[in-house]
Each structure stands twice: as C-alpha cells, then as structure tokens.
Amino acid sequence: MLFIFDLLKIISRMKYMTLVIGAIIFIMISSIINYYIEPETFSNLFISFWYVMTTITTTGYGDYVPKTVVGKVFALFLYVFGIAFLSIVVGKVVDSYAVYRRLKEEGQLEYRKNSHFVIIGWSKKSEKTIEELFLAKETIEIVLIDKFEKNPSQHVNVHYIRGDATDRTILKRANIAAAEAVLIFAPDSTVDPVASDGRTLLIASTVESLAKQEGSDIYTVVEIISESHIDNFKHIKVDEFVVSTEAFSNLMAKVALHQGISNLFANLLSRRTDFNVWEVGKQPEWRTYEDAFQGLKQFGANLIADRNDFSIITKLDEVIDERARLYVICNEETYWEIKNSL
Numbered sequence: 142m143l144f145i146f147d148l149l150k151i152i153s154r155m156k157y158m159t160l161v162i163g164a165i166i167f168i169m170i171s172s173i174i175n176y177y178i179e180p181e182t183f184s185n186l187f188i189s190f191w192y193v194m195t196t197i198t199t200t201g202y203g204d205y206v207p208k209t210v211v212g213k214v215f216a217l218f219l220y221v222f223g224i225a226f227l228s229i230v231v232g233k234v235v236d237s238y239a240v241y242r243r244l245k246e247e248g249q250l251e252y253r254k255n256s257h258f259v260i261i262g263w264s265k266k267s268e269k270t271i272e273e274l275f276l277a278k279e280t281i282e283i284v285l286i287d288k289f290e291k292n293p294s295q296h297v298n299v300h301y302i303r304g305d306a307t308d309r310t311i312l313k314r315a316n317i318a319a320a321e322a323v324l325i326f327a328p329d330s331t332v333d334p335v336a337s338d339g340r341t342l343l344i345a346s347t348v349e350s351l352a353k354q355e356g357s358d359i360y361t362v363v364e365i366i367s368e369s370h371i372d373n374f375k376h377i378k379v380d381e382f383v384v385s386t387e388a389f390s391n392l393m394a395k396v397a398l399h400q401g402i403s404n405l406f407a408n409l410l411s412r413r414t415d416f417n418v419w420e421v422g423k424q425p426e427w428r429t430y431e432d433a434f435q436g437l438k439q440f441g442a443n444l445i446a447d448r449n450d451f452s453i454i455t456k457l458d459e460v461i462d463e464r465a466r467l468y469v470i471c472n473e474e475t476y477w478e479i480k481n482s483l
Contacts, residue, residue, distance in 0.1 A: 164230045168193055171219065179212040197223035246291050248303025255319035257282040258397055261306045261344055262326035263293045266364070266385070266393070270324065271299065273394030284315045306344045309351050318355035322397045323348055325363040327385060334366035341365060342374060349377045362396050362403065415472040418445070421479055423465050431457035433467060440479050442471035 168190070176189035182205060183189040192205045196219045207213050244250050258274060260267050260283055267285075271294065274281050284300045285292070292301035304311035306325075317323060325344050327337045341363050352359040362381045365371065371382050381396055381403040396403045409416065421442075427433040430453045434444045446468045447453050447461070461467075471479070 160230050160233050164227065167223070167226060168197070171223065175207075175212070175215060178215055179207055179209055182206070182208055182212065193219065193223070196220065197227045199224060246301070248289075248292060248301040250300075251314045252284050252300045252302065252316045254282055255316065256321050257284055257300075257316070257319075259284045259286065259315050259317050259320045259323045260326065261286045261323065262328060263287045263289065264326050264329040266329075267324070267326040268294070270326075270393040270397075271296065274397060277394060277398055284320070286311060286315055307347045309347060309354075312348065312351050317348065317351060317359060318357040320359060322360040322362060322400065324393055324397060325361070326393075327364045327366055334370070337366050338370040338373070342370075342377075345374065345379050346377050352378070360400055362393065364393070409470070415474075416470060417473065417476075419469055419471060419476040421467050421469055421476075423461055423463070423467060427461055429458055429460055433461060437469055437479065440471070440482070441475050442469040442479060444469050 171193045172186060172190040175193060176183050176186050183192060188205060194200075195202050196216065207216050241250075258281060260271060263285060271283055271285075274283065275296065275298070280298075282298055282300070283296075284302060285294060286302045286304065286306045287293070288303060288305065289301075290303070292299065294301070302311060302315045304314070306312065325341050325348075327341060345361060345363055348359055348361055360380050361378065362383060363374070363379055364383050364385055365374075366385055368382075368384050374382070380400070383392055383396065383403055392403060392406060409418065419442075421437070423433070424436070427436060430444070430447070434454075434457060437444050444453070444467060445451060448466050453459075469476075469479075
C-alpha cells in the first residue's frame, strides 16, 4: 500500500502531457488485464473498458461486477490506484487551464491567428475604437499591446500582449506580420505633443522594420497629436494619419475596416483642399429631395444630408420639411454661386 502512495507522489510531479498519455495507457492496459482475468463476465474488450471507466470515475452502474477472487482483487486495485490516478490527472487539467487563463490575462501568451487588428496603446480612444470595431463585426479578433499587469479589456476577443511596442519580440508575439492593420494610439495623459508623437514615430519605425524583415506589407494607422508632425513620418511607411479629435475613435475604426478612408475625411476637413461641406437653405421650388438634388447638381454640388440624416439618397421622392437644413459637398466658388443664385 505504501508503494502505491509513493507511486502516486511521483505521478503528481509529472508534466501535464505525460500524465494524460499515462492515463490513457493505464486505462487501456487495465481494460486488457480485466478482460483476460474474467472473460466470462466481460465478454469483449469494450465491456471491460466500460467497467474500468465506470470504476475509476466512481460512476459504478453495477451492470458488470467481477465474480472471481482475482477479479475482485484487481477491482480493489482500480479503486485505490485508478481513482487516485484519475483524480491527479483531472486536477492537473484544471490547474493547466488556470495557468493558461492567468498567463493570457497577464499578456504572456503568443497570438498565432491572422487577419486580426493590432491595437498599440490602451486609452479611452482605443477602448472606444475597439467597441466600434466589434459593433461593425462581432467576430473580429483584436490584439492589444501595452504595459499593464493585466488585460485592461474585458472582451473575450481581445488578446493581450504585455510589453514595450518598440521591442520586436513583443510585436512578433502579437503576430503583427499577419495582421489586417496596426493602429497606434497616443496616451490619454498627453502633456507634450512632441514626446507623444515622438513615441508614436519610434513604434511606427519598429513596425516598419519588422515588416521588412518578415517580408510582409503591414497596413499602419497612427494617431498624432499635432498635424505639423506628419512630415517627420515621411521616411517611414505609415499608410494613414488620424489627428486626435472627438470623432477620432469612430474614424479609427472605419479606417481599420475600410482602408484609405482617412484620406477622404482628411481632404474633406482640411483647408488644403477646395472642397468642403456647406449648408444651403431650402428653396421654394424644391418640393422633394429629388428637386433639391437635381437643382444643386446643375451647379456642380452634391446633396449629402438633411441635418444628420445621410439617408436622403434613398428617399428622394419624399417632401422636404420646412425646417430642413441641407448640406452639400462642393468647392467654395460653387457654394457662393449657389448662394447668390438662389
């Protein structure tokens, strides 16, 4: 009996996979031994396997029981050793899962899937961006890189990698070369725009150098605090810049899903381009949205919204409300031509 307990102590120190393989071998050998001890009671190996499993799992249906002395002695062995052995295996499985959960929560595990989005830097804006991405597509996989002790996000599809994003080994653990896009965020507590954008530049440089090393084309989007710093990024590959604003999180999510869209917004919002969004008043001859659409089209302006309603293109036959506020996209010259003509 003491030998059995000593053996169990040795077994409890074994590695997880060794224990699992050992448990399978033990069950198979026990089934074969039990079958040869009492072939009359256990007519085939499956019946013997059934008996061994119900015994060591303490199920004990009682549909098969040993009748010989040798069979009963072997059953005692299964009670003492088999049950204890299986308990150790189950305990190890539970412990291994707990260790896996802890390592995952602490950001110690590698991410091996592809077509995911990598978020570098946890902030209120990156948190909102993650929410927007999941609203767009619930099955999206996101890898977050930061230095927190534990994953700051509670979403099950956010895999956390703890470490410095300027370290290539950290970026490799995030499988960044196989990512759909990489989004680099500035920290919330940004006091010095130069320091913040300098950090972003260093991370973007590391991402680019890793991309060259891996031979992959990584789509990179960065948040910058000062628009004047964009020229400092020209020597590295950054696909899109998003200047930090209130609508930043929504735009960051759209950029990730529809690559290149930030250039459209940037051109629309920037004073460097002639085209802009303008409000025009409703004219008496415009009864429906179709009337307004065709009337503005003649000037070279595109009707896009009534207040915050962008769906007017789907209801051109509807009558325009007297309180309508119509918005068009056109250049400044066209806008003043419309304003002076109507």
